[in-house]
Structure formats: structure tokens, C-alpha cells
Amino acid sequence: xxxxxxxxxxxxxxxxxxxxxxxxxxxxxxxxxxxxxxxxxxxxxxxxxxxxxxxxxxxxxxxxxxxxxxxxxxxxxxxxxxxxxxxxxxxxxxxxxxxxxxxxxxxxxxxxxxxxxxxxxxxxxxxxxxxxxxxxxxxxxxxxxxxxxxxxxxxxxxxxxxxxxxxxxxxxxxxxxxxxxxxxxxxxxxxxxxxxxxxxxxxxxxxxxxxxxxxxxxxxxxxxxxxxxxxxxxxxxxxxxxxxxxxxxxxxxxxxxxxxxxxxxxxxxxxxxxxxxxxxxxx
Amino acid sequence: xxxxxxxxxxxxxxxxxxxxxxxxxxxxxxxxxxxxxxxxxxxxxxxxxxxxxxxxxxxxxxxxxxxxxxxxxxxxxxxxxxxxxxxxxxxxxxxxxxxxxxxxxxxxxxxxxxxxxxxxxxxxxxxxxxxxxxxxxxxxxxxxxxxxxxxxxxxxxxxxxxxxxxxxxxxxxxxxxxxxxxxxxxxxxxxxxxxxxxxxxxxxxxxxxxxxxxxxxxxxxxxxxxxxxxxxxxxxxxxxxxxxxxxxxxxxxxxxxxxxxxxxxxxxxxxxxxxxxxxxxxxxxxxxxxxxxxxxxxxxxxxxxxxxxxxxxxxxxxxxxxxxxxxxxxxxxxxxxxxxxxxxxxxxxxxxxxxxxxxxxxxxxxxxxxxxxxxxxxxxxxxxxxxxxxxxxxxxxxxxxxxxxxxxxxxxxxxxxxxxxxxxxxxxxxxxxxxxxxxxxx
Numbered sequence: 001x002x003x004x005x006x007x008x009x010x011x012x013x014x015x016x017x018x019x020x021x022x023x024x025x026x027x028x029x030x031x032x033x034x035x036x037x038x039x040x041x042x043x044x045x046x047x048x049x050x051x052x053x054x055x056x057x058x059x060x061x062x063x064x065x066x067x068x069x070x071x072x073x074x075x076x077x078x079x080x081x082x083x084x085x086x087x088x089x090x091x092x093x094x095x096x097x098x099x100x101x102x103x104x105x106x107x108x109x110x111x112x113x114x115x116x117x118x119x120x121x122x123x124x125x126x127x128x129x130x131x132x133x134x135x136x137x138x139x140x141x142x143x144x145x146x147x148x149x150x151x152x153x154x155x156x157x158x159x160x161x162x163x164x165x166x167x168x169x170x171x172x173x174x175x176x177x178x179x180x181x182x183x184x185x186x187x188x189x190x191x192x193x194x195x196x197x198x199x200x201x202x203x204x205x206x207x208x209x210x211x212x213x214x215x216x217x218x219x220x221x222x223x224x225x226x227x228x229x230x231x232x233x234x235x236x237x238x239x240x241x242x243x244x245x246x247x248x249x250x251x252x253x254x255x256x257x258x259x260x261x262x263x264x265x266x267x268x269x270x271x272x273x274x275x276x277x278x279x280x281x282x283x
Numbered sequence: 284x285x286x287x288x289x290x291x292x293x294x295x296x297x298x299x300x301x302x303x304x305x306x307x308x309x310x311x312x313x314x315x316x317x318x319x320x321x322x323x324x325x326x327x328x329x330x331x332x333x334x335x336x337x338x339x340x341x342x343x344x345x346x347x348x349x350x351x352x353x354x355x356x357x358x359x360x361x362x363x364x365x366x367x368x369x370x371x372x373x374x375x376x377x378x379x380x381x382x383x384x385x386x387x388x389x390x391x392x393x394x395x396x397x398x399x400x401x402x403x404x405x406x407x408x409x410x411x412x413x414x415x416x417x418x419x420x421x422x423x424x425x426x427x428x429x430x431x432x433x434x435x436x437x438x439x440x441x442x443x444x445x446x447x448x449x450x451x452x453x454x455x456x457x458x459x460x461x462x463x464x465x466x467x468x469x470x471x472x473x474x475x476x477x478x479x480x481x482x483x484x485x486x487x488x489x490x491x492x493x494x495x496x497x498x499x500x501x502x503x504x505x506x507x508x509x510x511x512x513x514x515x516x517x518x519x520x521x522x523x524x525x526x527x528x529x530x531x532x533x534x535x536x537x538x539x540x541x542x543x544x545x546x547x548x549x550x551x552x553x554x555x556x557x558x559x560x561x562x563x564x565x566x567x568x569x570x571x572x573x574x575x576x577x578x579x580x581x582x583x584x585x586x587x588x589x590x591x592x593x594x595x596x597x598x599x600x601x602x603x604x605x606x607x608x609x610x611x612x613x614x615x616x617x618x619x620x621x622x623x624x625x626x627x628x629x630x631x632x633x634x635x636x637x638x639x640x641x642x643x644x645x646x647x648x649x650x651x652x653x654x655x656x657x658x659x660x661x662x663x664x665x666x667x668x669x670x671x672x673x674x675x676x677x678x679x680x681x682x683x684x685x686x687x688x689x690x691x692x693x694x695x696x697x698x699x700x701x702x703x704x705x706x707x708x709x710x711x712x713x714x715x716x717x718x719x720x721x722x723x724x725x
Contacts, residue, residue, distance in 0.1 A: 118622025121645040121712075123706050127677075131713045133619050133626075134375015184717075204377065205369060 018157040039063050045087050047078040051154060051176035072096025077174040078155070094142060101166050103158075108200040109141040109261070112164025114142055114214040115136065130184035138213040141202040143187055147177035152211045161271060170268050196233075197250040199224075199240045200270070201262040206238035213259060218262035228254035233263075288304040289515035290528040294615065294696045296452050296518055298491060300435035300519050302575045302582040303455045308463055310586045311669045313360045313385045313601040317590035318627040319345070324419040324425045324680070326341050326352030331381055337364045342393030342565060345381055348414055355417045358382070359568040359588035361389040361721055365678045373619070373626045380627075391457040396563040398517045401474055407479050416560035417567040417630070422446060422457075422550035423519065423613055425631030428557075431477050431549070434542040434597045440479050444530060445472060445494065447488040447551045448514065448521035450616025456573045459584045460486070461495040464555050465502040467562075471508060471554035474561055479547055482677050484509045486532045486551070489495075497616045519694040523548040525662055552633075567630055577629040578632060578637030579606030587628055594624030596635060616695040649703040657697035657707060663690045667697035667707045674710030688714060689725040 043063040050058035061104060065071035066087070073079070073087040074096035081098070088095035120129045120136035126148040129135035135144045143254045145164030157172035158179060166179075170193070180188040187202065203210050203219035210217040220238035229249035235239050240263055242250070255263050322328040339345055346356040348586050356643050362385040370380040377631040401409060410429045418428040435441055442630050445468070449457040461468060461587040490513045500511045514520060515531055524535045526548060552565035553572060559565050566591055575582035582602030587596055593610065597603060611618040612626075615636050628635075657667035665687055673682045682688040688711060697707040715725045 002548075121670070122709060123648075125713070128706075128709060128713045130375070131716050132375075133373060133621050133623070136622060137625075140371070140375055142375050184720075212426060 013189035015235050038067050042066055042087065042091065045083070045090060046076060047083075049078055049154060049174075051078060051178075052176055053077045053174045053176040066093075068090060069093070077101065077176075098195045101181050101190045102170050102173040102193060103175065104266070105143065105166060105168070105187050105203050106189060106198070106199055106215045107141070107185075107187050107213040108165070108264070108271065109137070109139055109142040109163045109211060110161065110271075111145070113216050114139055115212075119184070120144075120146075127182070127184045136279055138155075139203055139205075139210075139217065141185060141187075141204065142214060143185065148182045148184070151186065152178045152182040153267045154178065165271060167269060167271055191244075195242075195244050195247055195250075196241050196265050196267055197247075197254055197263065198266050199242060199263045202237060203238065204237050207279045210238075216260050216262055219257065223257045224254045224263045227257055288512070288529055289517055290520070290525045290662060292660055292664070292696070293517045293518070293519060293525070294660050294699050295357070296699060298492070299452045299575075300455050300458070301360050302453070304458060304492075305582050306455075306582065306584050307457075307516075308459050308571055308586055309585045310391060311588075311591070312595070313389060313391075313588065314591050314595040315385055315711050316592070317358075317360050317362070317383040317385055317588060318380050318592065318625075319356055319359070319383070319590040320370065320372050320504055320627065320629065321346055321349075321356065322372070322378050323356065323425060323589075323629045323631065324354055325424065326350065326430075328378070329353055329356050331367050333367070334608055335364055335366045335383060338362075338526065339364060339383060340394050340464045340521060341389065341391075342396070342568060342608050344566075346624045351498055352427055354416050354419055354429070355566070357417055357566045357568045358383060359590050360385040362386045362527070371623050371626045373621055373629060375633070379441045393563075393565050393568070394582070396564040398561065401477075406478055407473070407617050409474065412560065413478075413557065415566070416556075418553060418556055418631050419548055419567070420551040421556065421567075421631060423617070423631050425629065428549070428553055431542075431547060432475065433514075434547070435481075438542050440481055440542060440547055440656045441483065442531065442544050442547075443472065443479055443484040444523075444526060444548045445484060445486040445551050445554055446521055446523065446526055446548055447486050447492075447499070448526060449487065449492070450518045450521040451618075451633075452518075453636045454572050454573045454614050455575075455584060455590050456633050458492050458495055459573075460552050460555055460571055461492070462498055465498050467558040468499070469502060469504055469509065470550050470562060471509070471557035473504070473507060474557055475547075475549065475554060476507070482508055485521075485530055486511045487526050488512070489514050489520060491639075518694075518696065519662055520695060522662070522692055523653040524692075537687065550598055570630065570632070572596070572628060572630070572632065573634040574637075575634065576611075576637040577639040577642060578604050578609070578685050580604055589630055590627045592625055592636060592666040593621060593629055596628060597624070597637070603637065604639065604640040607637050608640040609638045611638070616699070617693060622722065646704040648705055650704060651703055654702060656700040656702065659695040660700045662694060662696060663692065665691055667711075671697075671707045671710055672708075674714050677717075679714045682711075682714050683718055683723060683725055688718075691715075 045058040050116045052063050056062045073084045084095050115138040116136050117138045118136045126144040126146040129144050135142050147160050149166050155172050157169045158166045175190045206220040210219045218224040222235050225233040232249045329346035330349045333345045341361045343358045345358050362383045365382040365384045369377040372378045414429040419425040456619045495583045572587050581599050609619045612621045691711050695708040718725050
């Protein structure tokens, strides 16, 4: 009795499975969408971080763009030059021109030069501090130094210096935009590395009120605009703004007479004077 | 006769009102300088009408409304306009402000002006006069009063509800207003009842202010239907939706306004100011303010000119004690801490509370133990525990989309009861400001 029950269930289940198997096989043949096998192969060569810095939603979409010829291998900011050449060789395309960009902080007001109006003791996050009457810093525009950017960075490219400023490592930064989005004071901008003349201040105060809060504030005096080539620097709302369309005119002349050293010439890392301490105090 | 005289959930923080509950209101001498930010209210900033060097008299209009949801600003002291420049605002930003160097020995009375008799004015003219008088909600939110008082024609209003709860600990601003100026409150109520066309007004006062209840009852005019209703003491009873639930037993729908259930709620201090606008012609240029807490040498209730700096106000109360540690603008449950003593008192600032080191000492935060106290405390029935964990992970969109973040009014009940000291309401405030910066209306 029990033997026939086993046989019936085995046969009926087997029959059902076979029927569905045939159906799936037929559907697969009929409905198959062909995808270029090079897309998956290219994706394996990419870093797989899905950071989005290239402008596509992730590495698979970037690989599709590469195979379709819409993207250039150098568009990936995470890969090193050797990897870019590998991808270009695999696809038989030109590597393209790499346009290295990195995140720059528009504030130099570390704890050594900027005053604190009060001490913030709440939840350790810049966004949380900014919600309590602007945070503890005297300057309303300045870096709060609670490291939201360093936490958000997937590439470990941001370390906090001893003076509470984030230091971006140029070789690790992929310009993925995460720090730009997380900063409640909007202090990060992505800049091509060849833009070396930078105003490291966003304070809209002018003159003494600005300098009372921070030794390296832009006071809006306009000396840099006068010293630089015509049209390179505009004074807007009490702040010097570099017109990067004319970046080829930039020279050291613009920074020489700045009374507060708010405008600086940056090659590589920002805040070189903080570098040493940044290594030991990294969090 | 209407509601149960209380709402569900909420908390009972220590009241600490005895420091100033019996201290009569006094005027302060003018400070040397007044700072009047052009953005003191919810809505469009006002537009300055004066320039550097102009001489202004106390009560002069120095900025006009910048739109419908905006009000005028008046000089709160006579003097010379030093400049219209960026000055520190209590919210931490720098906003364009009119700075007035006050003339020494200038008089506290505003110069006489023509006051149209309010009984001869129609509704539209009354509303314009209120907007021109610079009136905003003086309980803290600073919402322009004339907007609240002009509901769309299809919205029937049957009751004017006066908010005399003052549920925030420490503050005695509304309490002293009711005790010392009950007639003014009733005149204001009479004018607002005419504006709204309602026959019924209710004053909700918590039972911990028996003297205010008594004096408000005794002074009700015979020809008006004003009921003074004592309410069970509970925080946050003064939140308008809670008050409507307690007094009328009506529930304001999520995302709705009190006018959706036929009620307009006004703070008693705002109502008293309405009376002042129409009785003496004096616009909103000064307000009653409680300066209190263990960090203040002489806690007092003061009449201060709008725009007086916090530091000057504290000096007028004998200054800080040696262990003063934290200055809070507003009440301790909802008011933000303030680090800059140069920021001015605004139209919506209801108090200045200074805590000492022991009280303000930050408490260590521990992980959530899922005890559910916050769910029992939340007056709007949210799940602060879940919202808090989303907040820590910066999942702001999910807080808004699926967990009704916009219903949260940041009353602070959840933070108050949390045994792990998780700053829940602070996290929700952070989430709200992050979402607002992306253009989401929360």
C-alpha cells in the first residue's frame, strides 16, 4: 500500500517538474535577450565601488556605456592609470583624457585660527550641531569639524587634522560627491586639480567682523582682485570668487598681498601645515 | 462641556515656575543698541524702509511686509539707524538686520498717533491694521497673525481658542500677562471675535495657574461668550493640536490646520498685543519675557524692546551666576541653546532660561533597550524608537515617507523619557532641516 503511494507521488511530482522544465526551457529560448558578453567582462575590470563619480548609477551602467562607446575608460576616477590602460586595451578603444578632480574644502578655519562662540556637546555629527543655533563655531559659514565628511567617505580619503579640519588625500579622492552632499555648511566643492588658486573661505561678513571670528577669513578687501589679471577674481557679496573659466591667467600674484591668507595656491593636499599632525590624529 | 480637559500621552516635567510666577512685570531701561532682523517670522522677510543715518522714533515703521505671509517691523526705541547689515540671528545664521543706536534718555512711551476706532472698521481693514502692527504668534512659532485670522471663505470657524496653557517649564510670560493685563486680553478677544465672526471664545489655562484662572474669570465682559476653562497640567498642552483635542475634543487631521476643524488658536500674549495695537496705537515693539533659571542672579518677568540683545537682557537681571552654563531661548523642552549673546530677542522669543553646570551637564548616550517609553510619551502617536534608529543612519527620506516625520512637532517628550538618553527629538530636528534643504516640506 505504502509502496504504491510513494510511486504515485514520485511519478506525479516528476511529471509536473518535467512539464515546467520544458516550459522554462522553451521560454528561455523564445524570450532571450542578448547582452554583449563584453559588458560583464568589462565590469570585472572596473573597481566595483559603485560610487557614481563617473556620472552613471554604478559600475555596470558605466561598463554598458564603455561597450557602447558612450564613455571613456578615463571617466572612472577610482581606477589608477594602469587599470585604465587595461580596460582600454581590452575594449580596443582610446583611454581618453583623465580629468582628475578632487574635493576641496572652502574653509581654513581650524581651531587654531577660528574662535568658538560656545561648546557643542550633543550628538557628534556636523548636521546635528548645525541644527542647534548653527553649531559652536563663531563663524556661521565655517567647518564644524565633527567629521561627517570623513565618515561618509567610502575611500578613506578624508582624515581630520589636529585642528579639526578634514584633509583630503588627493590620490585617494575619487570625486564621488559624497562629502559634498553630507556637509551641512556646503563647504566642499569638486575641482579639477589644475585649479590651484583657491579662496578657502565662504564667510559673507566683511572687514573686522569677519576677522574677529577667524584669522584666515576673507574680509572682502579686494586686493587679490586688483593684483590678479583682469577678470580672474570678482568680488561678490564681500567674498573673492575666482572665475575658473580664465584659470590659465591664475598666478601667484593674486595671493601675495592677501592680509589674511584666505586666498591660497594649492598643489596637492590642502593645509600642508597641518599634515604632520593629521597623520597621528586620524580618526 | 466639550472635551476631557486633557489629551492622551505627554509628560510631566518639573515645572520650575515658582522662580518667577509671583514676580511682577517690570520695564527695562533701553540698551545702547537694538538689532532688528528682517526675518523674525515664518514667511517672507520684511523689506527695510530706512537707510544708514536715518533718525527713527519709537514705534515708527522701519520695514514693510515682504508679501502676504509677512509683517511690518517697527523701531522699538528712538535713535539713529547705524546700518542695515548682516547680524547674528538666534538660529545661527547671519541675516540682514536694522541696527539702531539708541538715543540716550529716550522716552519709553511711543509718540502719539492717530488710531482709527476698531468698531468702525470692517474685517479687511482690521486685518490690514494687524499686519501693519507687525503682529505674529508670540508663543514661539512667530507665524503672522493676520494669515491665521483669514481662513478661506469655505472654512467655517465657530470658536476662537485662547492659549494660556504655557506648558513649557520655567516660563511665566503668559501667566503674568493674564494676571496683570486681563482686560487687555478680553479687549483683544473682542476684536478678534469680530474679525473671525465667531460668537464663542474659550480660554484654556492649566490648573497650576489658579490666580490667572480666577482673575480671567472675574474680568470676562458680560456681553461676550468667553469661557475660561481650567485644564489638567500636562506637557505639551500648549501645542495647538493638543489644546484643541483637550478643549474641544476635535482632532486636527494629519497635515491639516486648526481651521480644518473650525477653530483658530491664538496665544494670550498675541491677543493682548492686538488690544494694544487698537487701544494705544502701539505696534508690536516690545514683549513680555521671562528671564529665569538657576544660572540667573535675579529671575524676573520683563517688558523688553524687541531687538534687545540677549546679553543686555541678562545684565538687566543681575547677570549670570558663577556656574551658569547654558542659555536657552524659549522654554527648556523645545527652545534651542544659544551660544552668542549678541543675538537679539525676537517677536517670538517667549523666554530666556539659563541652566547651571549641574543641570546642563550632557548625559552619556546608551543603545536603545526597546522599552517603549517614548511610544507612550509621544502626543502625536509616532514611533520615536524606530524614527530614532532611522535618524542615526541618516535615512531621512524613509522617516518622511513611511514614518510620518512631518507630524512630529519636536516637543521633546521622547527625549525627556528616554532612559538611554538618546537625543531623539534632536535627531528628528536634524532630519527635518536636512529634508528642508532638499526642498521637502516637513
